[in-house]
Amino acid sequence: MYIIIILLEISEDKMEIRVLRYFLEIAREENMTRAAEHLHISQPSLSKEIKKLEEELGHTLFKRGNKSMHLTDEGMLLRKRAEDIIDMVDKTADEFSTLDSITGGEIRIGCAESIQIKYLAQAIKSFKEQYPDFIFHIFSGDTEPVAERLDRGLLDLAVIVEPPNLSKYNYLTIPESDKWGVVMRKDSPLAEKSELTFEDIYGLPLFASEQSIKADFPRWCGENAEKLNVAGTFNLAFNGSVFVREGLGYLLTFENLVDTSAESELCFRPIVPLLETKMYVIWKKYQIFSPIAELFLKKLKAEFEM
DSSP states (O other), X not given: OEEEEEETTEEEEEEEHHHHHHHHHHHHHSOHHHHHHHHTSOHXXXXXXXXXXXXXXXSOOEXXXXXXXXXXXXXXXXXXXXXXXXXXXXXXXXXXXXXXXXXXXXXXXXXXXXXXXXXXXXXXXXXXXXXXXXXXXXXXXXXXXXXXXXXXXXXXXXXXXXXXXXXXXXXXXXXXXXXXXXXXXXXXXXXXXXXXXXXXXXTSOEEEOHHHHHHTHHHHHGGGGGGXXXXXXXXXXXXXXXXXXXXXXXXXXXXTSSOOSTXXXXXXXXXXXXXXXXXXXXXXXXXXXXXXXXXXXXXXXXXXXX
């Protein structure tokens, strides 16, 4: 299989996917011998293929040492491009492999962090009863990286926690909303309160996602959002909760993302006025789906548009 790419002032050069896989293996191992062993080819053959690739591109891709190999700036650029290309090739191959017999197949979904993902899990569970060979791949992240991968065709669907761009995406709304609050240690004086106001948390060291700082907190406290003492940012609530447990600050996040059970050192208190966030399933307008992805989207529409 061949793919035409334009990279580093090289135009319309044919590059074998096989060689890109070789390149990525060396980049991961940082050692030609180990990479050759994993690829089940001889080291001289592998070295020859990479040398040919460098000549084709007109750039050195590796800094070669006695026992290790490290990517040059050009090599790091090719690594990013090659990973995207391989992901797309594998995704396309998966789609074609299911054209004749739809008993399963693979889809890739980007997901924000939320307890409302339970609706997606429930839909997948029901769908697998009809298509037992169905396999799903979940990429977790904030809206920006998830939407970027969706735009590049590396994802079939995305589940995000901010209103979708209607000029680019079609969408479904997930039934419930997420409630915002503060995760803190149970020995914090604020734990004695049943709910918290802006005045309660003003001046305290706060952790939150960059997305929520820009999009959600201004909805809650208006211009006062700029006065919040953001001590650090996390895109995963669990990691933020570890810092809270160690006494470094307070985490602003959705309810039910962090363990606040009786056995936990942490607790959750909602903020007032109430701040809630909806979730949306999005996909690109005019997107062509694989057969299994098309069927799964129909499943989601049937459940969420009731």
